[in-house]
Amino acid sequence: MATQEPVPESESAGELDRRRFLAGGTTVAMAGGLAVAYGTCGAMGGRFLYPARPAARRWQFLARVDALADGQAMTWKAPTGDPIVIARRGTSGEAEDFVALSSTCPHLGCQVHWEGHRNRFFCPCHNGVFDPAGVATAGPPAQAGQALMRFPLRRVGPLLFIEVTLESLGSEA
Amino acid sequence: MSLGAWFKERVPIDPGQLREMTNEPVPNHIKAWWWCLGGTPAYLFVVQIVTGILLAFYYEASPVTAYESVRYITDEAAFGWFLRGLHKWGATLMIAAVVLHQMRVYFTGAYRRPRELNWMIGMVLLVCTLMIGFTGYSLVYEQLSFWGATVGANIADSVPVVGGFSKELLLGGETYNDRTLSRFFMLHAAVLPGIMILLLIVHVTLIRLHGVTEFEFEKKKGAATDAEKPRFFNFFPDHAMTELIVGLVLMILLATLATALPATMGPKADPLITPEVIKPEWFFYVAFRWLKLMSATAAVLSMGFVFFLMFVWPFFDGWIRKRWPASEFSVWAGIFGVLAIVGLTVWEAAVAH
Numbered sequence: 001m002a003t004q005e006p007v008p009e010s011e012s013a014g015e016l017d018r019r020r021f022l023a024g025g026t027t028v029a030m031a032g033g034l035a036v037a038y039g040t041c042g043a044m045g046g047r048f049l050y051p052a053r054p055a056a057r058r059w060q061f062l063a064r065v066d067a068l069a070d071g072q073a074m075t076w077k078a079p080t081g082d083p084i085v086i087a088r089r090g091t092s093g094e095a096e097d098f099v100a101l102s103s104t105c106p107h108l109g110c111q112v113h114w115e116g117h118r119n120r121f122f123c124p125c126h127n128g129v130f131d132p133a134g135v136a137t138a139g140p141p142a143q144a145g146q147a148l149m150r151f152p153l154r155r156v157g158p159l160l161f162i163e164v165t166l167e168s169l170g171s172e173a
Numbered sequence: 174m175s176l177g178a179w180f181k182e183r184v185p186i187d188p189g190q191l192r193e194m195t196n197e198p199v200p201n202h203i204k205a206w207w208w209c210l211g212g213t214p215a216y217l218f219v220v221q222i223v224t225g226i227l228l229a230f231y232y233e234a235s236p237v238t239a240y241e242s243v244r245y246i247t248d249e250a251a252f253g254w255f256l257r258g259l260h261k262w263g264a265t266l267m268i269a270a271v272v273l274h275q276m277r278v279y280f281t282g283a284y285r286r287p288r289e290l291n292w293m294i295g296m297v298l299l300v301c302t303l304m305i306g307f308t309g310y311s312l313v314y315e316q317l318s319f320w321g322a323t324v325g326a327n328i329a330d331s332v333p334v335v336g337g338f339s340k341e342l343l344l345g346g347e348t349y350n351d352r353t354l355s356r357f358f359m360l361h362a363a364v365l366p367g368i369m370i371l372l373l374i375v376h377v378t379l380i381r382l383h384g385v386t387e388f389e390f391e392k393k394k395g396a397a398t399d400a401e402k403p404r405f406f407n408f409f410p411d412h413a414m415t416e417l418i419v420g421l422v423l424m425i426l427l428a429t430l431a432t433a434l435p436a437t438m439g440p441k442a443d444p445l446i447t448p449e450v451i452k453p454e455w456f457f458y459v460a461f462r463w464l465k466l467m468s469a470t471a472a473v474l475s476m477g478f479v480f481f482l483m484f485v486w487p488f489f490d491g492w493i494r495k496r497w498p499a500s501e502f503s504v505w506a507g508i509f510g511v512l513a514i515v516g517l518t519v520w521e522a523a524v525a526h
Contacts, residue, residue, distance in 0.1 A: 051346045081445055107469055108327035109348070110320060111447040124451050125324055126465045127526050144468035167350060169236050169444050 055165050062086065062100075062162040065093055065155060076100075080168035084151060093155075100151040100162055101134045107141045112148065121148065198405035199412045200387050209419045210274040211380075214302075215373065216420050217267040220427065224260040225362060232312065234358035236351055239314035240441045247438060258431025264306055266427065268456045271302050279507050283386040289487035291379045294372055296484045301369050303456065308361035310454050314354065319442030321453050322357065323349055331469040332477070349444065450525050458521035459514050 062076060063086070073087040082103065090097035103111050103121075110125035120137070121130040129138035134148035141147075152163040202208065231250055233242040246253040275295065278284055284292035311322040326349070330340040345352040387404075406412070453461050464472045482489065490503045 049342060051341050051344075051352075055347045055350070083445075108324045108331075108464070110324065110451070111445065113447075113449075124447055124449050124526065125320070126461075140464060140466075140468050140472070144470065165348075169350060 055167050057163055057165050059154065059161045059163050062153070062160045065097075065158050065160050067160075068098070070097070076162075078162075078164045079166050080164070082164075084162070084164075086162075095153040095155040095160065098153050098160060099133070100153055102149040102151060104149060105141065106136075106146040106149055107139070107144070192409065195408065197381060197384070197408045199408050200385055201404055201406060203385060203412065204406070204415070208277070208385075209415060210270060210277050212416045213270040213419060213423065214267050214274060215377075216416070216423060217263050217270060218369070218373070220263045220423075221260060221267065222366065224256050224263060225366075227256050228260055229362055232358070234312065234355045236314060236354055236442070239312065239354055240438075243313050244438060247436065254435050255428075255431055257436045258434075259427055260309075261436040262427050262430040262434075264309060265455075266423070266430075268302060268306055271299060272456075275299065276507075276511065280504065281386065282503070284487045284490075286487070286491060288379070288383055288386070289491075291376060291383070292487050293484055294376050294379070296480075298369060298372050298376065300480070301365050301372070305361055305365045305369070306454060306456060308357045308365070311357045312354065312361060313438065314442045315439040316442055316446075316448050317439055317451065317453075319349065319444065320447055320451055321457075322353070324453070328464070328469070328473060331473045333470065333474075452521070455518070455522070459517040462517040462521040 068074060068088040070088055070091050073085060076084050076086050078084055085101050087099045088097050089099060105112050105123040105128050107126055107128050110123050112121040112123045112130060115122050119132060127139040128136060128141040130148050131137050136142040136146050154161045228246060231242055231246045233239060246257055307325055311318045326340050326344050329343055330336045341347060345356050460476060463476060493500055493502050
C-alpha cells in the first residue's frame with residue numbers, strides 16, 4: 001500500500017486533510033449513532049411510562065325517559081360506585097331534558113357534597129360553591145367560570161343512556 | 174507483610190494525602206451554630222434513606238394492600254411504629270432544615286457570584302424534597318393521602334399546555350387508579366432519592382471548590398485583631414466534631430418525637446368521599462391557601478413564577494446590585510417573602526376551610 005511509503009511533500013497536506021476528514025466523520029457517525037440509539041431507548045422508556053390506553057368508558061342504560069317527570073330527580077349508582085344525581089328539567093322528551101351532575105369538583109378533583117340547609121354543593125378542598133344546577137357561585141371554580149361536570153346523556157327510543165367510566169380503584173374490591 | 178501494608182498495596186492512597194484533600198480550612202464564623210444548617214438536612218437525608226429502606230421491606234404499593242401494609246408496620250412489626258415515626262418526623266425536620274438552610278444562605282448573600290449555580294442546584298434540591306414529601310405522604314393511602322394526591326395531580330393538570338400530559342404521566346391514567354401508587358412509590362423511593370444523591374454530590378463538591386463564603390464583618394476591632402486571631406480552623410476534627418454533636422442532638426430529638434408523637438393512621442382512602450376538613454402536610458399549607466384565593470390556573474402560574482424568580486434570583490439580584498450598588502432590595506424582598514409564606518401558612522392552619 002502506498003500509505004506505508006513516506007509521502008512526498010506535495011501530497012502530504014491533501015493526505016492529512018483526508019485523514020482528518022475521515023477521522024472526524026467516523027467520530028461524528030459513531031456519536032450520532034449512539035445518540036440515536038440512546039434517544040430511541042429514551043423515547044421507548046418515556047412511552048412505556050405514559051399510560052397505555054385511556055380509561056374505558058361505556059354507554060350504560062340509565063332509565064326509561066318517562067321514569068322521571070319534569071322537576072323530579074333521582075340518584076343512580078354508576079358501575080364504579082359513584083352516586084350520580086339525575087334531574088329532569090324539561091318536557092321535550094329528548095336527552096337535553098335531563099342533567100346528570102358529576103360530584104367531582106372541576107377545580108382540583110375533590111368530591112363535592114350537597115348542603116341542604118344552604119341549598120348548595122360545597123367542595124371542602126378549596127371552598128368551591130355550586131348552585132343546584134351545578135354552576136359555580138363562589139371560590140376558585142367561580143373565578144374560573146367552571147361548573148360541575150355533566151355526564152353525557154343519549155336517548156335511544158324510550159330509553160335513556162349515560163356514558164360513564166367503568167374502572168374503579170382497588171379499594172372498591 | 175503487615176496488615177496495614179497489605180491494605181495499602183491494594184488501596185494505594187496515602188492517609189496523609191487523603192487528610193489534606195478532605196481537611197479544608199473552615200472560616201471561623203462557621204463555629205456559630207446556625208452555620209450547621211446545611212449539614213442538618215444531609216444528616217436527616219441519611220436517616221430517611223436508612224429508615225426508608227427498612228420500611229420498604231414491608232410496604233406494598235397497591236391500593237388493595239398499601240393501607241394494610243402500613244398498619245402492619247405500625248401495629249405488628251417489631252419497632253415498626255418507631256421506624257415509621259422516625260421516617261415521618263425525619264421528613265418534617267428535613268423540610269424545616271432545608272428551609273432554614275436556604276434562609277441562612279439567602280440572608281447572608283451566600284448565593285451571590287460565583288455561587289449562583291450552587292443556589293440553583295439547591296433550588297432543584299428543594300423541589301425534589303417537596304416532591305419526595307408529597308409522594309411519601311401519598312403512600313400511606315389514608316383519606317388525606319388519597320385526596321392530597323388527587324389534588325396534587327390536578328394542580329399539575331392546571332398548568333397550561335403540558336398539564337394534561339404531566340398529570341397522566343404522574344397518575345398513570347386520567348384519574349387515580351390501580352397503577353398510581355406504584356408510580357408514587359418508585360418516585361419516592363428510587364427516582365427522587367437518586368436525583369437528590371447526585372445533586373448533593375455536586376452541591377457539596379461546589380461548596381468545597383469555592384470554599385465556604387467568607388464574611389467581611391464590620392471592622393470595629395481594627396486590623397490588629399484580625400492578625401492576632403487565626404481566621405480559619407480545621408475541618409478535622411473541629412468541624413466534624415460540631416457536625417457530630419448536631420447529629421446526636423437530631424437523633425435525640427427524632428427519637429423523642431417518634432415516641433411522644435408517633436405516626437398515626439387516619440381512615441383508609443375512599444375515592445367517593447372527600448373528608449369535610451381536608452388539609453395537606455403543613456409545608457403545603459401556603460400553596461393550599463393560595464389555591465383558595467384564585468382560579469387554579471392563576472394560582473399555578475403565579476406559584477410557578479415565584480419558583481422561577483427564586484431560581485434565577487442570584488442573577489436578578491446581581492443585576493439590581495450593579496445598577497443600585499447600595500440597594501438592600503434582596504433583604505427586603507426576602508423579609509416580604511418569609512412573612513407572606515408564614516402568614517399564608519398560619520392562616521391555613523387557623524381555619525377549617
